[in-house]
Amino acid sequence: MQEMNNEKRPLIVAFCCNWCSYAGADLAGSSRLSYPADVKIIRVPCSCRVNPMFILKAFQRGADGVIICGCHPGDCHYTTGNYYARRRMSLLFSMLDYLGIERERTRVEWVSAAEGAKFSAVMNDFASKVAALGENKRLEDLRCKE
Amino acid sequence: MQKIGVFVCWCGSNIAATVDVKKVADVLRLEPGVVISETYQYMCSENGQALIRNAIKENGLTGIVVCSCSPRMHEATFRKTAESAGLNPYMVEIANIREQCSWIHKDMDEATEKAIVLGRSAIAKLKLNAPLTSGESAVVKRALVIGGGIAGIQSALDIAEAGYEVDIVESSATIGGNMAKLDKTFPTLDCAACILTPKMVDCAQNENIDIMTFSEIESVKGFVGNFKVQIRRKARFVDEKKCTGCGVCMQKCPSKKGKNEFNMGLNNRPAIYIPFAQAIPNVAIIDPEQCLKLKNGKCGLCAMQCQVNAIDYTQKDEIIEREYGAIVVATGYKPISLENFNEYGYDTYKDVVTSLELERLMNAAGPSDGHLVRPSDHKEPKVITFIQCVGSRDTSGCGKPYCSKICCMYTAKHAMLIREKYPDTEVHVFYIDVRTPGKNYDEFFRRAVEQYGVDYIKGMVGKVYEENGKLMVQGSDLINNEQVVIPSDLVVLAAAIEPNPSVRKIATMVTASIDTNNFLTEAHAKLRPVESPTAGIFLSGVCQGPKDIPETVSQASACAAKVVGLLSKDKLKCNACVAHSDETLCTGCSVCANVCPYGAITYVDKEFRIGGGKTETRRVASVNEAVCQGCGACTVTCPSGAMDLKGFSNKQIMAEVDAICKR
Ligand SMILES: Cc1cc2nc3c(=O)[nH]c(=O)nc-3n(C[C@H](O)[C@H](O)[C@H](O)COP(=O)(O)OP(=O)(O)OC[C@H]3O[C@@H](n4cnc5c(N)ncnc54)[C@H](O)[C@@H]3O)c2cc1C
Ligand code: SF4
Ligand code: SF4
Numbered sequence: 001m002q003e004m005n006n007e008k009r010p011l012i013v014a015f016c017c018n019w020c021s022y023a024g025a026d027l028a029g030s031s032r033l034s035y036p037a038d039v040k041i042i043r044v045p046c047s048c049r050v051n052p053m054f055i056l057k058a059f060q061r062g063a064d065g066v067i068i069c070g071c072h073p074g075d076c077h078y079t080t081g082n083y084y085a086r087r088r089m090s091l092l093f094s095m096l097d098y099l100g101i102e103r104e105r106t107r108v109e110w111v112s113a114a115e116g117a118k119f120s121a122v123m124n125d126f127a128s129k130v131a132a133l134g135e136n137k138r139l140e141d142l143r144c145k146e
Numbered sequence: 147m148q149k150i151g152v153f154v155c156w157c158g159s160n161i162a163a164t165v166d167v168k169k170v171a172d173v174l175r176l177e178p179g180v181v182i183s184e185t186y187q188y189m190c191s192e193n194g195q196a197l198i199r200n201a202i203k204e205n206g207l208t209g210i211v212v213c214s215c216s217p218r219m220h221e222a223t224f225r226k227t228a229e230s231a232g233l234n235p236y237m238v239e240i241a242n243i244r245e246q247c248s249w250i251h252k253d254m255d256e257a258t259e260k261a262i263v264l265g266r267s268a269i270a271k272l273k274l275n276a277p278l279t280s281g282e283s284a285v286v287k288r289a290l291v292i293g294g295g296i297a298g299i300q301s302a303l304d305i306a307e308a309g310y311e312v313d314i315v316e317s318s319a320t321i322g323g324n325m326a327k328l329d330k331t332f333p334t335l336d337c338a339a340c341i342l343t344p345k346m347v348d349c350a351q352n353e354n355i356d357i358m359t360f361s362e363i364e365s366v367k368g369f370v371g372n373f374k375v376q377i378r379r380k381a382r383f384v385d386e387k388k389c390t391g392c393g394v395c396m397q398k399c400p401s402k403k404g405k406n407e408f409n410m411g412l413n414n415r416p417a418i419y420i421p422f423a424q425a426i427p428n429v430a431i432i433d434p435e436q437c438l439k440l441k442n443g444k445c446g447l448c449a450m451q452c453q454v455n456a457i458d459y460t461q462k463d464e465i466i467e468r469e470y471g472a473i474v475v476a477t478g479y480k481p482i483s484l485e486n487f488n489e490y491g492y493d494t495y496k497d498v499v500t501s502l503e504l505e506r507l508m509n510a511a512g513p514s515d516g517h518l519v520r521p522s523d524h525k526e527p528k529v530i531t532f533i534q535c536v537g538s539r540d541t542s543g544c545g546k547p548y549c550s551k552i553c554c555m556y557t558a559k560h561a562m563l564i565r566e567k568y569p570d571t572e573v574h575v576f577y578i579d580v581r582t583p584g585k586n587y588d589e590f591f592r593r594a595v596e597q598y599g600v601d602y603i604k605g606m607v608g609k610v611y612e613e614n615g616k617l618m619v620q621g622s623d624l625i626n627n628e629q630v631v632i633p634s635d636l637v638v639l640a641a642a643i644e645p646n647p648s649v650r651k652i653a654t655m656v657t658a659s660i661d662t663n664n665f666l667t668e669a670h671a672k673l674r675p676v677e678s679p680t681a682g683i684f685l686s687g688v689c690q691g692p693k694d695i696p697e698t699v700s701q702a703s704a705c706a707a708k709v710v711g712l713l714s715k716d717k718l719k720c721n722a723c724v725a726h727s728d729e730t731l732c733t734g735c736s737v738c739a740n741v742c743p744y745g746a747i748t749y750v751d752k753e754f755r756i757g758g759g760k761t762e763t764r765r766v767a768s769v770n771e772a773v774c775q776g777c778g779a780c781t782v783t784c785p786s787g788a789m790d791l792k793g794f795s796n797k798q799i800m801a802e803v804d805a806i807c808k809r
Contacts, residue, residue: 011806011809013803013806013807022216022218023218025245026216026219026242026245026246028245028250029216029244029246029247029249030245030249032249032250034250034251034252035250037247037251037253037256037260040260040264040806041242041246042267042799042802042803042806043217044778044794044799045776045777045778045791045794046777046778046779048741048777048779048782049777049778049779049791049794051781051782051796051799053796053800054800054803058803058806061803061804061807062809063807077777078775079659079743080741080743081743081777081778084741084779084783088782
């Protein structure tokens with residue numbers, strides 16, 4: 001994060017499924033395992049609820065990185081949701097890459113409700129990778145900003 | 147105009163030590179729509195909730211945001227608070243400023259700033275919330291139990307005792323399952339038939355219980371409280387209502403060379419048979435593969451003998467449909483096939499038997515009338531060697547990686563019973579570890595060693611081969627660090643147990659999940675051990691994991707308690723955050739139904755006005771709110787943007803993204 005001056009910290013949106021990853025984030029909290037405050041979590045019922053539109057919107061609005069966290073494959077609360085998420089996101093991310101949003105700015109991770117330590121480690125790693133890339137300007141759309 | 151109230155919790159010092167709660171409340175007060183913004187030490191306490199209630203009433207709030215601990219902790223609490231003040235419970239949003247803010251950040255400015263952003267994001271979402279009501283669905287007050295072993299029997303009896311109707315569907319010709327085959331049972335050594343058959347009779351006599359044997363589940367539709375199940379009642383060629391179980395037909399049947407399944411194939415039975423003397427129902431059944439009349443039309447002796455005209459060679463499978471509120475899966479287990487374990491010679495030598503076969507050989511109602519003789523020459527064995535863990539705790543891929551849990555105890559039981567009844571018999575047991583936790587279990591095992599002089603050898607067996615009419619068991623003795631060869635007359639293999647293979651089909655039909663070993667998965671390994679993750683499906687007995695009879699019965703009763711809890715409700719509240727399709731946008735493309743894991747989406751033809759007084763009929767998606775679990779898979783897949791999820795709508799989530807990204 002040193003690369004960015006203090007005025008411009010990276011902005012990271014994390015979509016977490018309610019059953020595994022959001023609970024994993026809570027566990028990171030109750031275990032006091034820190035990660036940068038740049039990460040802001042949005043709770044969704046399942047990783048398959050994440051519409052590519054949400055991610056495009058985030059980048060247009062100036063997010064520097066977007067991460068989607070869900071239950072491990074095979075453990076989805078809704079049986080198959082994370083498989084849909086995985087397929088959709090790999091398509092979307094390669095398209096974003098083509099548009100100039102580097103692969104390091106997008107990520108899918110499986111974090112269970114028991115993996116507080118993993119949640120924190122993933123967020124630390126993701127935030128530092130995103131910070132190293134600097135600000136995201138490629139999709140930023142001033143019209144989307146007030 | 148919306149009137150939003152913001153309530154920022156200190157959580158003692160949990161939040162207030164790192165987040166400047168006053169500042170958060172002050173900043174959020176300036177957000178458009180917010181009319182009141184307050185802090186309190188413990189918002190979840192009675193006083194805190196009273197503060198919220200009063201604020202709602204005094205200010206006529208249309209929605210509230212609570213900045214506090216995780217919604218997984220207290221969302222339900224604050225929804226109730228709102229409801230008690232007359233607000234719709236879904237007009238509540240939580241900003242998680244404890245687990246996801248104060249507890250992980252140290253810098254006060256940074257944490258305060260983040261808390262403000264999270265609060266703003268919750269406000270932005272709340273502005274798009276709509277009051278939701280969860281639907282209700284009626285509960286059919288009848289339960290289905292699949293499998294009639296001791297697990298299914300116990301669950302059914304308990305449910306029936308509580309006053310509800312219950313059907314047992316059993317695939318074989320009688321209920322009783324594996325326990326009916328056992329001789330005596332550890333840890334008390336009472337005979338299995340003496341404790342099981344009275345329960346079987348109770349089932350048959352209980353007015354609330356309907357037993358359907360020789361029947362299979364054909365299809366399962368519906369959802370918790372409202373399952374529609376098709377059951378195939380396979381043709382047994384004997385009218386169950388007429389047959390008195392006299393058994394005359396069995397004596398007269400000329401085709402006597404069928405393998406007796408109940409005796410593990412150790413002797414034969416006629417083509418028309420009653421599985422065993424205490425079978426429930428005590429009704430004959432014809433094996434069509436073996437019956438001369440059914441195969442080539444010649445014979446018909448049994449029909450001539452039957453006094454009550456119960457025989458019906460033209461009987462056909464029948465499919466019936468019934469409705470249930472809850473389904474119990476109790477499909478039990480079977481010993482694994484030993485084809486991967488040729489080194490023990492099970493397929494080669496008649497006198498290498500499995501433990502379940504030994505149960506029949508020792509059982510007074512078994513093929514040798516309880517006289518323990520070896521299958522090959524019917525002579526009494528003088529040296530018996532047991533091999534434990536055959537296919538259990540096996541990570542080589544030939545067997546099962548798990549411990550079958552019951553084999554240490556039943557092997558000790560077998561060894562003890564043999565030494566008791568035939569004191570001059572020498573008994574050896576090869577084991578990897580002896581695992582006997584449980585009340586009076588270790589004492590039981592020690593009795594086998596100390597009192598009955600059973601020779602326990604720690605080590606694995608390499609192979610079993612024949613020499614001079616003896617079965618040579620070659621293995622290692624790890625304690626004395628030597629190779630041993632034991633010339634034996636009978637070798638008994640404690641084969642691993644595995645879930646009944648048909649459980650895969652059942653699990654698919656009821657959408658229950660199974661693990662890599664085909665055991666059914668519980669909703670929570672510790673806290674919800676008798677429920678499947680699918681609502682309305684319950685687990686009883688070994689189909690969930692290896693267990694002995696005491697454990698099976700406890701689980702079966704626990705399962706029944708859960709079923710009764712469900713059936714005692716007249717209506718079930720459904721999840722309010724369900725999918726909903728905008729019929730003006732939906733093109734009826736069918737994509738959404740394909741991704742729904744619960745089959746919640748169907749299509750209906752609807753008439754729409756298209757102007758000029760004309761109408762058109764279009765096919766549109768319709769979500770069954772009682773079935774939808776609210777995952778949202780369909781919303782993203784919908785190419786027309788018609789499908790959306792209540793409580794987590796596209797607009798709501800976009801608003802959260804906006805609020806977070808606003809710098
Ligand atoms: C050799 C041996 C000795 C044992 N000795 C003891 C002992 O001494 N003490 C003790 O406590 N435990 C003992 N056990 C364990 C005991 O057998 C089990 O704990 C008990 O039988 C489990 O009961 P269950 O109802 O879960 O399964 P099961 O007895 O297997 O019953 C399952 C039933 O479901 C039926 N079924 C299966 N699939 C379907 C389907 N798709 N549709 C309809 N019906 C279906 C089956 O036909 C069966 O009737 C022993 C086990 C073995 C192998
Ligand atoms: S939200 Fe999930 S469960 Fe509900 S209809 Fe859509 S896909 Fe099915
Ligand atoms: S995917 Fe969308 S358009 Fe297609 S049927 Fe479902 S709701 Fe209608």
